Amino acid sequence: MSKARQRIERSTYGPKEHGFPEVPIFGNYNTEIALNPLSVHAHEGFEICYLVKGHQYYTVFGKDYLLKSGDIYITKPEEKHSSGKQSQEKGELYWINILPKCGRKYIFGLKKEEADLLVGKLLGIKKRYFPASTELKNAFLVIHRLMLLSRSSLKHIALSNAFVHLILELLKCAAAKTTHEEENMNKVIQYIDEHIEENIRVPALASLMGLSSSWFKARFRKETGLPPAEYIMRKKVLKAREYLETGKGNVSDAAMKFGFSSSQHFATAFKRYNKQNPSFFLK
Numbered sequence: 658m659s660k661a662r663q664r665i666e667r668s669t670y671g672p673k674e675h676g677f678p679e680v681p682i683f684g685n686y687n688t689e690i691a692l693n694p695l696s697v698h699a700h701e702g703f704e705i706c707y708l709v710k711g712h713q714y715y716t717v718f719g720k721d722y723l724l725k726s727g728d729i730y731i732t733k734p735e736e737k738h739s740s741g742k743q744s745q746e747k748g749e750l751y752w753i754n755i756l757p758k759c760g761r762k763y764i765f766g767l768k769k770e771e772a773d774l775l776v777g778k779l780l781g782i783k784k785r786y787f788p789a790s791t792e793l794k795n796a797f798l799v800i801h802r803l804m805l806l807s808r809s810s811l812k813h814i815a816l817s818n819a820f821v822h823l824i825l826e827l828l829k830c831a832a833a834k835t836t837h838e839e840e841n842m843n844k845v846i847q848y849i850d851e852h853i854e855e856n857i858r859v860p861a862l863a864s865l866m867g868l869s870s871s872w873f874k875a876r877f878r879k880e881t882g883l884p885p886a887e888y889i890m891r892k893k894v895l896k897a898r899e900y901l902e903t904g905k906g907n908v909s910d911a912a913m914k915f916g917f918s919s920s921q922h923f924a925t926a927f928k929r930y931n932k933q934n935p936s937f938f939l940k
Contacts (some may be wrong), residue, residue, distance in 0.1 A: 664688060664689035664690050665686065665687075665688045665689075665690065665692075666685075666686065666687040666688070667684070667685070667686040667687075667688075668684065668685050668686075669682055669683070669684035669685075670682070670683045670684070670804045674804060674808075675803075675804060675808075675812075675816055676808060676813055676816075677765070677816065677817075677820070678756075678759045678760075678762070679702075679755060679756045679758070679759040679762065679764045679765065680753060680754065680755055680756075680820065681700075681701075681702070681754045681756065682752075682753070682754050683751075683752075683753045683754075683800060683801075683804060684751070684752050684753075685749070685750070685751050685752075685801060686749065686750055687709075687748075687749040688745075688747050688748070688749075689747050690747055691744035691745065691746055691747055692744060692745035693744065693745070694739070694740045694741065694742055694743060694744055694745065695715075695738075695739050695740035695745055696739055697737050697738070697739040698737065698738070698739065699732075699734075699735050699736055699737045699738070700732070700734065700735070700754050701734055701735070701756055702734055702754055702755050702756035702757055703731060703732070703733055703734065703754065703755045703757075703779055704731070704732045704738075704752060704753070704754050705729065705730075705731050705752065705753050705754075705755070705823075705827065706724075706729065706730040706731070706750060706751065706752045707728075707729055707750065707751040707752070707789055707793070707794065707797050708724045708725070708726060708727065708728050708729075708730070708748065708749075708750050709726065709727075709748070709749035709750065709751065709794075710726045710748045710749045711726060711746050711747055711748015711749065711750075711882070712724065712725050712726070712746050712748065712881060712882040712883075713730075713740070713745065713746050713748065713750065714740055714741060714743045714746075715730055715738055715739070715740055715741075715786075716738060716739050716740065716741040717732060717736060717737070717738045717785065718736070718737075720850075721741060721846075721850060722785055722786055723846060723880075723881055724786055725880055725881070725882070726748070727788055727789055727794070728786050728787065728788060728789065729786060729787055729788070729789045729793065729827065729830060729831075730785065730786040731779075731782060731784075731785065731786070731827075731831075733779070733780060733782075734757065741895065742895050742898055742899065743891075743895060746882075751797040751801070753797075753800075753823070755779075755820075755824075757776045757779075758772070758776075764776070764820075765817045765820050765821050766817055767821070775821075775824055778828050779824065779827075779828070782828070782831045783831075784831055784835075787830055787831055787833065787835070788830065788833075788839075789830055790826060790829065790830050790833075792826045792829075793823070793826040793827060793829075793830055796819065796822050796823040796826050797823065799819050799822075800816065800819045800820070800823065803815055803816050803819060804816075838866070841865060841866040841867070842866065842876070842877075842880055844865055844866075845862050845865050845866060845877070848862065848865060849862070849888070849889060849892060850892070853889075853892050853893055853896050853915065854896075854914055854915055854916060855916060856916050857889050859873065859874065859885050859886070862877075862885060873885070890926055890930075891930060893915045893916070893917075893926075894926055894927050894929075894930045894931065895930075896915060897911045897912075897914070897915045897923070897927065897935070898927070898931060898935075898938055900914065900915075901935060901938040901939050901940065902938050902940055903940065904939075904940035907939065908920055908923070908924070908935045908936055908939070911923065911935065912924075923935065
């Protein structure tokens with residue numbers, strides 16, 4: 658076994674292991690190395706991810722979201738999503754897919770009105786991601802432990818209760834108010850996305866949060882895992898790659914569009930994150 662493989666732990670469980678066809682998959686990975694980007698895909702049901710540790714980028718409907726340790730991320734049925742062109746970062750993640758209905762069976766053995774209520778509440782969640790409570794974190798851990806047990810009637814009952822408990826805790830977390838500081842950090846991330854072609858200055862970002870530059874840098878790194886300047890550079894390179902791949906211009910055009918001082922500066926930064934020269938991605 659290679660050294661890289663030794664640093665990746667991954668486990669997935671399907672209906673065969675747990676006896677719930679409304680849950681096509683429950684999985685967990687723990688990796689010390691970055692994984693390949695997650696390609697664009699969609700699910701018949703809900704996908705709920707819990708990032709135990711690390712940082713992770715997701716893209717839905719062309720909008721980027723940055724998750725940090727302890728965050729929940731949710732996509733609804735048939736919503737196309739991916740990690741964009743960015744690698745799945747090192748860290749630990751749980752995910753679960755839940756079908757709104759499976760044949761004539763209502764989810765988790767609930768009555769029709771109960772199942773419809775839960776599914777309706779899930780569809781009504783407005784937030785794409787939010788912090789997980791301790792109870793919600795424990796719900797994922799309990800399900801994982803139950804998956805390791807041999808199939809039995811008692812295991813089936815315990816899993817049914819655990820799945821319902823997870824959804825109820827998820828709904829509580831989704832309904833919780835976002836703190837003022839979280840709202841401001843979201844504004845900073847959005848500002849960077851909307852002004853990525855410009856020369857973005859750290860003091861301008863710090864002012865959005867009402868912090869000094871030094872405090873802002875520390876807070877930003879804690880939230881994203883990166884210093885502001887490197888985060889901005891990564892985003893510029895990512896958008897430049899998309900620009901080249903879609904045939905919108907040449908290398909010089911991309912360097913100018915995204916605010917690099919020269920084509921050489923652009924090429925050096927680009928190769929640092931993509932392991933290839935910009936010309937490799939020209940359409």
